[in-house]
Every structure is written in C-alpha cells, then in structure tokens.
Amino acid sequence: MxxxxxxxxxxxxxxxxxxxxxxxxxxxxxxxxxxxxxxxxxxxxxxxxxxxxxxxxxxxxxxxxxxxxxxxxxxxxxxxxxxxxxxxxxxxxxxxxxxxxxxxxxxxxxxxxxxxxxxxxxxxxxxxxxxxxxxxxxxxxxxxxxxxxxxxxxxxxxxxxxxxxxxxxxEKGITPKQLIDLKAFMGDSSDNYAGVKGIGEKTALKLLHQYESIEGILENIEHLTKGQRGKIESDLDMLHLSRDIAExxxxxxxxxxxxxxxxxxxxxxxxxxxxxxxxxxxxxxxx
Known part of the structure; x- marks a missing residue:
C-alpha cells in the first residue's frame, strides 16, 4: 500500500x-x-x-x-x-x-x-x-x-x-527555493520584517528570473537600474537577515x-x- x-x-x-x-x-x-x-x-x-x-x-x-x-x-x-x-x-x-x-x-x-x-x-x-x-x-x-x-x-x-x-x-516562473529569496526582497509586514524597501513582488520576480538568486543579483548589481541598485545597497543587511528569517x-x-x-x-x-x-x-x- x-x-x-x-x-x-x-x-x-x-x-x-x-x-x-x-x-x-x-x-x-x-x-x-x-x-x-x-x-x-x-x-x-x-x-x-x-x-x-x-x-x-x-x-x-x-x-x-x-x-x-x-x-x-x-x-x-x-x-x-x-x-x-x-x-x-x-x-x-x-x-x-x-x-x-x-x-x-x-x-x-x-x-x-x-x-x-x-x-x-x-x-x-x-x-x-x-x-x-x-x-x-x-x-x-x-x-x-x-x-x-x-x-x-x-x-x-x-x-x-x-x-x-x-x-x-x-504561476511564478520560480522554484520553491527561489521563493525564499523572493520573500527576502519583499519582507513580510505580518511577521514584521522589512526586506528591501521599494522592491515589491513584480521587481523581485523579474530580477530572480534574470539572475536566479540573491547572490546572482548581487554579482550583477552593476547591470541593475540606478534605482534598484540604490535600494538593494542601502538595505543589504536587511535583505540577508530577511532571507534568514524567511527560510x-x-x-x-x-x-x-x-x-x-x-x-x-x-x-x-x-x-x-x-x-x-x-x-x-x-x-x-x-x-
């Protein structure tokens, strides 16, 4: 059985x-x-x-x-x-x-x-x-x-x-493990962690489709728009912390x-x- x-x-x-x-x-x-x-x-x-x-x-x-x-x-x-x-x-x-x-x-x-x-x-x-x-x-x-x-x-x-x-x-074009990185960018207001301010689901998904992971995105940060780069760099510690919490x-x-x-x-x-x-x-x- x-x-x-x-x-x-x-x-x-x-x-x-x-x-x-x-x-x-x-x-x-x-x-x-x-x-x-x-x-x-x-x-x-x-x-x-x-x-x-x-x-x-x-x-x-x-x-x-x-x-x-x-x-x-x-x-x-x-x-x-x-x-x-x-x-x-x-x-x-x-x-x-x-x-x-x-x-x-x-x-x-x-x-x-x-x-x-x-x-x-x-x-x-x-x-x-x-x-x-x-x-x-x-x-x-x-x-x-x-x-x-x-x-x-x-x-x-x-x-x-x-x-x-x-x-x-x-539905999302990502793997289960990439969901953790998605949450790291988005944060979670109900759990009270911030992610990266100004980067929502749409932008985070686009970046993950292109570069696969947070590491991939950071390795290619010079290819991002000035706005995206600025937001990620100013919230880099929170990005890594949010991923640790989300996993x-x-x-x-x-x-x-x-x-x-x-x-x-x-x-x-x-x-x-x-x-x-x-x-x-x-x-x-x-x-």
Missing part, C-alpha cells in the same frame, strides 16, 4: 476556524463556559481534508510558545501582532487534546515554529511516503519537492489550492516515526472527547 502522510499546520486550521465564526460572535460556549468554535472548526477542516485526500498517516504540528530562534535574529520579529482573543486562549490546549483523542500525534519544539517542524518532517517522510502539507500559509510553498505537495485552505470547507513544484513554476528550517531536532502516525481513529475515544466538549450534532456535521 502506498503511504500518504498529511502534515497538518494545526495553528493555521485553528485560527482560520476561530475567525470564521468569531466575526459574528459565535464562540460555541459549552456548559462549563469554555468556547469551542476554533476546535470544532479545526476538526471539520481536518476530517474534510482526510475525506478528500485519504491519507494513511496524519501528524499535527504546533507552535510552542511565542519566542523562537527568529526572535534572536530580529528582536522585533512578530512584535506587531496583538495577543490572541481571550476566547481563543483555552482552545490551544483543547485542540491538542482533541487531536490526541483522534490518535494523531502532536509535534512541536521550543524555539521553532510549526513551519520548521513541518519542513523537517516532510524531509524525513518524503523518501518513504507521498507528503501533503495542509495549511493556509503560502510560505510553505518553499517546501515543495517532487514528492511533497502543499494544500492551501481557501474560503469555506473543502476548497483547496493544490500546489506542486510544477504549478508554482507555471523554513528542515533540520529541527524533531522526529516522529511514520509507524506511530498511522491514521486510525478509535471511535469510542473520539466520541467521549467530542461529547465531553459538547460538540452538537458532531456525527452529522463533522464525520
């Missing part, structure tokens, strides 16, 4: 599910006063993807605290983000309890982001299984390889943009054997957890 492993970006599913219902103040608060809307929606996203892609193995990856090695590189990394809404806070641990009840391993490592855990595991698993990364984060496209695909969540449930190395090249690490010290990630839900254990959380109509709406 061909092995197919689904690597789940737990935080991406959880936040997407939370905001989908929180916009209308629908938090699904149970009799214990605990909001469950994010966890319920996360499970719905998960089961919808499982039905669609029929993985043989599933692993969920999580951020472990707010500080990572990227904060050591740049103190202000993600400093512009506000604290999560109070209704969200108790659902972080609940989400992990639920995946555990579904016999899905939870993987995370202090000092690294979920992205790095997913990158590392996809590197481990790609030799023996087809790898699908389920996320809402386009940064994950840098992890694309011949045996690794990225499934981006779109609006609603069951709507996906499926990316392979070929599709990325068709998903695939060498985090996390490992989880595929044998322990076989997707095999214990119906009784699942029912007990869903009923404990007071998920209404879960048999009809989730499975």
């Amino acid at each position: 061909t092995k197919k492993v689904l690597l789940v970006d737990g935080m991406a599913l959880l936040f997407r599910a939370f905001y989908a219902t929180a916009m209308s103040n629908y938090y699904m608060i149970n009799s214990k006063g605990v909001p469950t809307n994010a966890v319920y929606g996360m499970v719905k996203h998960l089961f919808t993807a499982v039905r669609e892609y029929e993985p043989t193995h599933v692993v969920a990856c999580w951020d472990m605290g707010s500080k990572t090695f990227r904060n050591d590189l740049l103190e202000s990394y993600k400093a512009n983000r506000s604290a999560p809404p109070e209704e969200m806070v108790p659902q972080f641990d609940l989400a992990k309890e639920v995946t555990e009840a579904l016999n899905i391993p939870n993987v995370g490592m202090a000092g690294y982001e979920a992205d790095d855990c997913i990158g590392t595991l996809s590197h481990h698993y790609r030799e023996e299984a087809e790898v699908l990364i389920l996320t809402g984060d386009q940064d994950m496209l840098q992890l694309l390889e011949p045996n690794v695909s990225v499934v981006l969540l779109k609006k609603g449930y069951g709507n996906y943009a499926e990316y392979t190395v070929e599709r990325l090249h068709e 998903i690490r695939c060498n985090a010290e996390v490992y989880h054997s595929l044998e322990r990630a076989v997707f095999d839900v214990n119906e009784e254990r699942m029912a007990e957890k869903f009923n404990e959380l007071e998920f209404r109509n879960w048999r009809k709406n989730l499975l």
Whole structure:
C-alpha cells in the first residue's frame, strides 16, 4: 500500500476556524463556559481534508510558545501582532487534546515554529511516503519537492489550492527555493520584517528570473537600474537577515516515526472527547 502522510499546520486550521465564526460572535460556549468554535472548526477542516485526500498517516504540528530562534535574529520579529482573543486562549490546549483523542500525534519544539517542524518532517517522510502539507500559509510553498505537495485552505470547507513544484513554476516562473529569496526582497509586514524597501513582488520576480538568486543579483548589481541598485545597497543587511528569517528550517531536532502516525481513529475515544466538549450534532456535521 502506498503511504500518504498529511502534515497538518494545526495553528493555521485553528485560527482560520476561530475567525470564521468569531466575526459574528459565535464562540460555541459549552456548559462549563469554555468556547469551542476554533476546535470544532479545526476538526471539520481536518476530517474534510482526510475525506478528500485519504491519507494513511496524519501528524499535527504546533507552535510552542511565542519566542523562537527568529526572535534572536530580529528582536522585533512578530512584535506587531496583538495577543490572541481571550476566547481563543483555552482552545490551544483543547485542540491538542482533541487531536490526541483522534490518535494523531502532536509535534512541536521550543524555539521553532510549526513551519520548521513541518519542513523537517516532510524531509524525513518524503523518501518513504507521498507528503501533503495542509495549511493556509503560502510560505510553505518553499517546501515543495517532487514528492511533497502543499494544500492551501481557501474560503469555506473543502476548497483547496493544490500546489506542486510544477504549478508554482507555471504561476511564478520560480522554484520553491527561489521563493525564499523572493520573500527576502519583499519582507513580510505580518511577521514584521522589512526586506528591501521599494522592491515589491513584480521587481523581485523579474530580477530572480534574470539572475536566479540573491547572490546572482548581487554579482550583477552593476547591470541593475540606478534605482534598484540604490535600494538593494542601502538595505543589504536587511535583505540577508530577511532571507534568514524567511527560510523554513528542515533540520529541527524533531522526529516522529511514520509507524506511530498511522491514521486510525478509535471511535469510542473520539466520541467521549467530542461529547465531553459538547460538540452538537458532531456525527452529522463533522464525520
């Protein structure tokens, strides 16, 4: 049997599910006063993807605290983000309890982001299984390889943009690794790093098509327009720093054997957890 492993970006599913219902103040608060809307929606996203892609193995990856090695590189990394809404806070641990009840391993490592855990595991698993990364984060496209695909969540449930190395090249004309250099130029306002001021996606893509990498561009900097050259030279340190921040690490010290990630839900254990959380109509709406 061909092995197919689904690597789940737990935080991406959880936040997407939370905001989908929180916009209308629908938090699904149970009799214990605990909001469950994010966890319920996360499970719905998960089961919808499982039905669609029929993985043989599933692993969920999580951020472990707010500080990572990227904060050591740049103190202000993600400093512009506000604290999560109070209704969200108790659902972080609940989400992990639920995946555990579904016999899905939870993987995370202090000092690294979920992205790095997913990158590392996809590197481990790609030799023996087809790898699908389920996320809402386009940064994950840098992890694309011949045996690794990225499934981006779109609006609603069951709507996906499926990316392979070929599709990325068709759309942007670049390789997954060149995406890191693209991000280095563009920066990321949501993560609070600047890139090169005045160089956006269009110009960065044009330069990468022509010179392939940051190194190639710098080696040919005299051929650039005066404006491009000036912008790059004045932000050179930030360009290199931004690339370091943008690159998903695939060498985090996390490992989880595929044998322990076989997707095999214990119906009784699942029912007990869903009923404990007071998920209404879960048999009809989730499975």
